[in-house]
Amino acid sequence: MTDRLTFRAAHDQISVFERARIPEGVARACFNEPHFPPLDGLAEVIAGEVPHLNEYGGRTEEAVAAIAAAHRREPDEVLLGSGSMDLIRAVIASVCEPGDDVIFSWLTFEGYVSACHASAATPVMVPTTADGGHDVDAILAAITDRTRVVLVASPNNPSGRPLMREQFDRLVAGVPPRVILALDEAYSEYASSPRAAFGASLFGDGDPVLPENVVILRTLSKAAALAGIRAGYALAAPRVIGGIAKLRTQLSVDRLAVAAAWFCFTRDGLDQIEDRVEWVKAERQRIERTLRDRMEKAEIEGRRHIAIPHSDGNFVWLPVGEKADELHATLLSDARILARSFPGVGLRYTVVEEDVNARFIETVTAWATTP
Numbered sequence: 001m002t003d004r005l006t007f008r009a010a011h012d013q014i015s016v017f018e019r020a021r022i023p024e025g026v027a028r029a030c031f032n033e034p035h036f037p038p039l040d041g042l043a044e045v046i047a048g049e050v051p052h053l054n055e056y057g058g059r060t061e062e063a064v065a066a067i068a069a070a071h072r073r074e075p076d077e078v079l080l081g082s083g084s085m086d087l088i089r090a091v092i093a094s095v096c097e098p099g100d101d102v103i104f105s106w107l108t109f110e111g112y113v114s115a116c117h118a119s120a121a122t123p124v125m126v127p128t129t130a131d132g133g134h135d136v137d138a139i140l141a142a143i144t145d146r147t148r149v150v151l152v153a154s155p156n157n158p159s160g161r162p163l164m165r166e167q168f169d170r171l172v173a174g175v176p177p178r179v180i181l182a183l184d185e186a187y188s189e190y191a192s193s194p195r196a197a198f199g200a201s202l203f204g205d206g207d208p209v210l211p212e213n214v215v216i217l218r219t220l221s222k223a224a225a226l227a228g229i230r231a232g233y234a235l236a237a238p239r240v241i242g243g244i245a246k247l248r249t250q251l252s253v254d255r256l257a258v259a260a261a262w263f264c265f266t267r268d269g270l271d272q273i274e275d276r277v278e279w280v281k282a283e284r285q286r287i288e289r290t291l292r293d294r295m296e297k298a299e300i301e302g303r304r305h306i307a308i309p310h311s312d313g314n315f316v317w318l319p320v321g322e323k324a325d326e327l328h329a330t331l332l333s334d335a336r337i338l339a340r341s342f343p344g345v346g347l348r349y350t351v352v353e354e355d356v357n358a359r360f361i362e363t364v365t366a367w368a369t370t371p
């Protein structure tokens with residue numbers, strides 16, 4: 001026993017988010033942040049809150065009512081969070097005693113691991129299918145008496161593979177009611193795969209009521225391009241929303257973020273977000289199709305080539321395995337692009353400005369098809 005202050009063992013397991021030090025002139029395509037400026041009209045809404053910064057809280061009821069209306073839910077079925085990360089932590093903290101299990105696929109969003117450690121919960125990682133999708137049978141088979149949460153990102157990050165509606169239905173049917181099934185839809189707005197299931201839209205007319213243990217998590221960091229403001233929300237049954245809310249920092253969503261969230265759910269905000277999402281989807285399709293055509297041509301000509309899978313996120317996924325770091329370095333040196341390498345697995349590139357995407361296509365083509 002030492003007299004020196006020590007931290008919990010979990011500290012060694014929690015990775016610290018490091019802001020990328022991006023050299024001058026290098027394009028930022030590593031955090032899945034859209035490149036868009038704030039929505040038209042947002043700055044004025046935020047400015048309107050500035051005179052009230054001395055007051056605790058914000059216009060939360062209005063923001064929650066707007067979100068609830070957009071999802072055809074009641075306000076007590078909505079919980080705002082300081083980014084969806086805040087809510088992921090709160091979901092785990094609200095049901096896990098130390099040593100309880102949280103199940104999720106691996107590879108997926110790393111934030112799940114630190115969220116478990118923060119609550120002394122045990123992360124149980126179930127390997128994804130070969131294409132980076134969720135292995136629903138393996139997830140269900142991993143559930144034990146210790147399991148308290150099953151977390152599923154759809155589309156998954158970094159593979160971009162979505163959960164299909166029938167897979168979601170099987171999870172809903174197979175996860176016991178005492179276990180939270182959290183569907184993390186950080187990228188769901190960008191999905192174009194047919195049959196891909198998205199929890200928030202399950203709340204539409206005529207859809208079945210979801211069981212009490214299902215929680216849908218959404219963020220304003222991606223489609224709404226507000227990663228710097230920190231706002232996300234959960235949709236769930238009122239009793240579950242109340243339980244999660246207790247483990248979230250009180251008033252963690254500041255007045256400016258609340259106002260921004262409200263604006264995103266006005267007709268004007270929703271229309272602007274939809275336009276941007278459509279642009280990203282078309283651009284992602286252009287990148288993937290162009291690369292796929294070029295790889296097919298290289299294959300026909302007997303040259304090197306790589307597989308170009310389909311992603312449903314605002315990013316392109318290249319499962320280049322052991323060569324991930326090499327491609328990452330090539331993009332940085334030859335195209336002045338900072339992508340995200342997942343060493344030994346692949347490289348994720350966030351769809352950004354058209355000219356940067358064009359450089360990405362050219363550099364990946366040259367790297368992949370020339371000996």
Ligand SMILES: Cc1ncc(COP(=O)(O)O)c(C=O)c1O
Nearest residue numbers: 083084085109153157186219221
């Ligand atoms: C799958 C997934 N969930 C949640 C988050 C966290 O988003 P937020 O900025 O809302 O905390 C991310 C961020 O990249 C993510 O990829």
